Amino acid sequence: MSTAKNIKPTESELEILGILWEKGSGTVRDVHEILEKSKDAGYTTTLKLMQIMHEKGLLKRDTSSKTHVYEAAISQESTQQQLLNKMIDTVFNGSASQLVLQALGNHRSSQEELDKIKQYLNEIEQQQKK
């Protein structure tokens, strides 16, 4: 397993990763301004966090201009998967479908999304028949 990162972002780090995954890339100020909406921390706090994340290999950055531009260095998918696995393990008695039911239950999903899920379920069933 070459890409198997056993990296464990902290709570705050995940918030920053989330923002960068969505934006693609951004400066400390970009990230900070979004973060501020839901949190309250100073600018240098966000800066420091992102610097630490860069040291840890969680973020890449372009320092060619004065204002550095950051982006996530770990994939959203693999991080999602890792977090899901732990969550299923500790809080959902090891049952992925229990998690799925719970997630579907409380979030109003669009018809389009539901269709996508259904379609996916069919694909899974097809595969398992083989």
Next chain:
Amino acid sequence: MSTAKNIKPTESELEILGILWEKGSGTVRDVHEILEKSKDAGYTTTLKLMQIMHEKGLLKRDTSSKTHVYEAAISQESTQQQLLNKMIDTVFNGSASQLVLQALGNHRSSQEELDKIKQYLNEIEQQQKK
């Protein structure tokens, strides 16, 4: 919202809650023995954690005999929901169905479980037609 607990169990606390939800109730030793399998910490560490959790209102306990018996004081479902919501928010761009797809993707689910999910999807669709 009367029961709206804004309680945020830590990582270790979640592990203990998970065990107690599954067992129903147990002594410190019970919990510790299970915990030991995946972690390595001393007995008094587990004890201390459970004491703190009791102080915080995360666990109930029966002290009528020398060896205390603990059980979870917060519901598994509401905790699951709270964690899911945060996760969807920070890591899944706010999309519950994205989480569902990811969860289905990597965990091999039994046919029975898949059926249950399908059935649930139908129920949701029915409700939304109203």
Next chain:
DNA sequence: ATTGATCTACGAATATTTTCGTAACAAATG
């Protein structure tokens, strides 16, 4: 050139979480 705004770097203080040693007590064992 001087000022002001903005940025990075860095160190350190705070806060939080986790870990464990030690003491006191009770129950079981010999």
Next chain:
DNA sequence: CATTTGTTACGAAAATATTCGTAGATCAAT
């Protein structure tokens, strides 16, 4: 009854995570 075993309580150390003040650099506008 003395000893060993298992338990709780408690305090504090250790490890981690978060926050921020301050200094120095860069750049733009006066």
